[in-house]
Amino acid sequence: MPITVWGLAIAQALLASGNILLVSVSALIGQQLAEQAWQITLPVACQFAGLIAATLPAAHLMQRLGRKAGFVLGNLFGLLGAWVALQGLLSTSLGLFAAGTFLTGIAIGVGQQYRFAALEACDSGQHARAISLVMAGGILAAVIGPNLAVWSQGWHDDSAYAGAFYGLLGLYVVALLLILLLPLPAAIPLQPGERVRSYGELFRQPLLLAAVASGMIGYGIMVLLMTATPLAMDGHHHDFPATAMVIQWHVLGMFVPSFFTGRLIRRFGTRNVILWGCGALLLSVAVNLSGTGFWHYWWGLLWLGVGWNFTFIGATHLLTFSYRPAEKARVQGINEFLVFSAAALGSLFAGQGVVLLGWSGLNLFAVPWILLVLMLIWRLNTREPVAA
Incomplete structure (x- = not known):
């Protein structure tokens, strides 16, 4: 695997560590600073808003200026956001x-392109493994993020949570230096007269529709049930x-399978891996419905993580077969916008959903x-798709 892919995996780990760090402290800080109850989760909502706002512009910016310029700009937003917060x-x-959390949300939104940049740094036969390797950085983040939130509590005398943002600044500095050193591909200019299909034409492809739906629903359902679990x-x-x-x-269920998801895709096909992901999500629901003991929650959330991994990585790989090179920014950008909008909706509805529905x-x-995704994927041709 090229060194660029390994570097992007580390950059993803640093980005995810910062994200987990923010999740650990933002609501608690909101509780300290808010004058009214609805304001407590305002910083978290602003972070999601920044992430969603960045997805489309980031994809188009990188097609015009290249991955390195885009990722450097994203990390600068992260540094500015950590300082403002x-x-x-x-x-x-x-x-x-x-x-400040809105600005860091922009940085997180730009960083979602790391997995697409990994595809450009290796041969097509390595694409599935490259996506998996970059996503496996989440395992490191699961260790660094929460522990940094704990260790940093004594770093500032005036606030128990101020140290977390010094830690966040450090993560973005390291990520910035790493991106500057990596040999990322340059921007590829559009060929004169090269036609870019409209969104309507693109989404008339069953393959693109299935890929985007898999990412949206896999991510949205995972966030919905994960956020509701503590309540x-x-x-x-x-x-x-x-x-x-x-x-x-x-979290381990989400990221540990990344070490072999790519190999499963290569051996059994993207379609089958996404179907297995849908099966894992349905198994998670079945376990959750079977009881409310500790082990019901443990097994239910573990299968939820595995289901997210298979549907999300499978959807990312499937997406690459749905566009021509000139359409890369358009398709990747709208995919990220829709996927993370679904995640934001899942997060916002989780609390109210537990109250209203139980x-x-x-x-x-x-x-x-989940059944909708299963149907859309099942209807695809059983053969592995070829590049557009």
């Missing part, structure tokens, strides 16, 4: 802190250490969406 925290300004476990009288262990194993009702709500 720190100033908001120290000055007890919720608005300034939320502005459901608290409602069923599980203590916080038990909840933390369930979430930790869920834990069992929320799981049943997920079933038709």
Whole structure:
């Protein structure tokens, strides 16, 4: 595997570590700074808004200027966002802190292109493994992010959480230096007269529709049930250490399979791996519906993580067969926009969903969406698709 792919995997790990670090402290800081209850999750909402806002512009910018320029700009947004959020925290300004999380959200949105950049750094036969390797960086993030949130609590005398943003600044500095050193592919200019299909034409392809739906629903359902789990476990009288262990194993279920997902795709085909992902998501729902003991949550969330891994990595690989080189930015950008909009909706609906539907009702709500992906993928040609 080329060194560029390994470098992007490390960059992804640093990005995901910063994301987990933010998730660990943003709501707690919001609780400190908010004057009204609805403002507590404003910083988290602003982070998602920044991520979604960056997806389309980032893809088009990189097609015009190249991956290196785009990733450098993204990390600069991350550095600026961490500094602004720190100033908001120290000055007890919720608005300034939320502005900082919006800017870091932009950096996270730009960083979602790491897995696409990995495809350009290797031969087509290595694409599935390259995507898997970059996503495997999440394993390192699962260790660095939460621990950095704990270790940094003593780094600043005035605030227990200020140290986390010094840590975040450090992560973005290291990622910036790494990106500057990596031999990333240059921008490929469009050929004169080369036609780019409209979104309507592109989405009339069953393959593209299935790929985007797999990414959206796999990610959206994962975020929905993962975010609701702590609330459901608290409602069923599980203590916080038990909840933390369930979430930790869920994160491992999300990223550990990345070490072999690429090989499974190469051996059995992208279509089959996504179908197995749908099966894992349905198995997660079945376990969640079977009881509310600790091991029900543990196994349910573990299978939820595996299902996300297979559907998300499979969808990313499937997407690459749906566009011509000149259409890369258009398709990758709209895919990221739709996938992370679905994730944001899942996160926002999770709390209200537990209240309105209950834990069992929320799981049943997920079933038709998973079956929709299963149907769209099943209808594709059984042979592996060829590049557009």
